[in-house]
Amino acid sequence: MVGAPLARRMKRRGRAAKRSRTPLDSVLEYARLGWASCPGAHPLREGGRACSCDRLGCPDPGAHPLSPAWQMQATTDTAQLTRWWELEPEANVILPTGRVFDVFDVPLEAGLSAMARMDASGSLTGPVAANGDRVLFYVATRGNPDDEDEWWSCSLDCGPETIDSMPGLRWHCRDSYVLAPPSTLPSGQPVSWLRPPDGRPLPDPVRVLDWLADDFE
Structure with a gap:
């Protein structure tokens, strides 16, 4: 039952985000x-x-x-972002990964459990989003590691069927992207922030991965 309060909070925040923020509001905030x-x-x-x-x-x-x-179009230019979303106000929000941040994308139960344990220990989670039955942890990017096998693209392109030690984990990094709040899923449910970005430095990916690994043992 560890994840129950977080799940309820996720639903409340999702409804509030859907009422109060437009995609254009959000992309301008991300640009900042x-x-x-x-x-x-x-x-x-x-x-x-x-x-x-x-x-x-x-x-x-x-x-x-x-x-x-x-990959070439993604920008922080507020004038261009405004033009795009004025033309397509219902467009969802795509954030490329591997530039400023990477994203750990995990099943809902594992993500909520990791958040609860990090909270209990006083460890900062960094920005965390709910995307349907997935939880996304935004972490500092590792840049371009020597081991290319550490990288894979998003599920639309290609991805590992399983990861032996952590099945169900997706690590979005170079050449990948994530669907960001307040995008809308096919179910009608919004992608929403459980922990919105606040301008503080993003957490170290290895540290967050250690917390997530406990839920895959």
Whole structure:
């Protein structure tokens, strides 16, 4: 039952975020933090297609960039961000990883358990978001490590089927991205912050990974 209070808080914050913040508000705030963003596809509520993109049978509805050139387009330029979201106000928010931050993407139960234990120990979690049945921990990027096997892309492109020591973990880093608050999932549920970014330095990824590893043993 450790995760129950956090789960309730996640639902409350998700509803509040949906009422009070628009995608444009959020990307401008991310830009102030130095976090680049670009528009993403969004779920369709009517018609026979699940995604606003032009890809038939989209494998990841509403959870991918609008443009295949997203890595070059992602920006902190507030004028460009404003133009994009004024043209596509329902566009979801895509944040590229491996630049300012990496993201540990874990199953909901494991993420809530790790947060509770970090809170109990007084360890800072850094920004944490809820994305459906996943919890995303934003950590300092490791840059370009020598061991290329440590890197993989997001699930829309390719990813390991399993990781022997930590099945279910996705490490979004170079050449990957995440769907950020206040994006909307196909279920209608918003992606929401459990711990919003506050401008403080992001936590060390190895330290956060140690906490997450306890839930995969």
